Amino acid sequence: MLIKTAEFVCSNTRVDLLPAPTLPEYAFIGRSNVGKSSLINAMTRKKGLAKTSQKPGKTQLINHFVINSNWYLVDLPGYGFAQTSKKNRADWERFIRKYLRQRENLQCVFVLIDSRHEPQKIDLDFCCWLGEEGIPFMLVFTKADKQSGVKSDQNIAHFRRALLKWFEEIPPHFLTSAETKIGTEDILKTIDEININ
Numbered sequence: 001m002l003i004k005t006a007e008f009v010c011s012n013t014r015v016d017l018l019p020a021p022t023l024p025e026y027a028f029i030g031r032s033n034v035g036k037s038s039l040i041n042a043m044t045r046k047k048g049l050a051k052t053s054q055k056p057g058k059t060q061l062i063n064h065f066v067i068n069s070n071w072y073l074v075d076l077p078g079y080g081f082a083q084t085s086k087k088n089r090a091d092w093e094r095f096i097r098k099y100l101r102q103r104e105n106l107q108c109v110f111v112l113i114d115s116r117h118e119p120q121k122i123d124l125d126f127c128c129w130l131g132e133e134g135i136p137f138m139l140v141f142t143k144a145d146k147q148s149g150v151k152s153d154q155n156i157a158h159f160r161r162a163l164l165k166w167f168e169e170i171p172p173h174f175l176t177s178a179e180t181k182i183g184t185e186d187i188l189k190t191i192d193e194i195n196i197n
């Protein structure tokens, strides 16, 4: 997919104030620091589009961007920051789960996972919850440039194996890097295919 335009639309703290669900929507989510903002910027080739390295405790926002006037890219607040307060965490739970359950134009959630690590419970639990809710998702392993391909492949295989406890069919995955941009075109191609069908 050629990105002709990528524009910020709005930031929201309330699900009832989101833009009208008139375009297909794709949401990106993961642990804080997983590389979500960097990946969104690499994918859209627009450096400052998503704000990188947000501090924990900052207002949690659902950010909408419109791509090629054709689909929404949604940057969801990261989960699992150790330093965040209990209240922040509870707010996140309520807000994001409500969005994910209710957003009628949501086509797919891209769950970002740091390819350097062994499977983390918080990521597995989140995928499991998406599965239980019947929300379509795919896995995006980030920061591939930070270690060998062999190591990334091992961690991906571990993660997929861990999911087999809950899922008969494991969703597709992408191995990406915001530095080298590998994998970014594959994600866009997948979005294109879903949009066409």
Ligand code: GDP
Binding pocket: 030, 031, 032, 033, 034, 035, 036, 037, 038, 039, 051, 052, 053, 054, 078, 142, 143, 144, 145, 146, 176, 177, 178, 179, 180
């Ligand atoms: P977010 O909190 O998930 O939005 O994470 P950021 O995009 O802000 O990235 C967190 C940190 O990881 C920053 O220091 C980024 O420069 C770094 N980072 C993100 N993606 C990559 C990547 O693909 N490769 C490398 N080497 N560093 C990355």
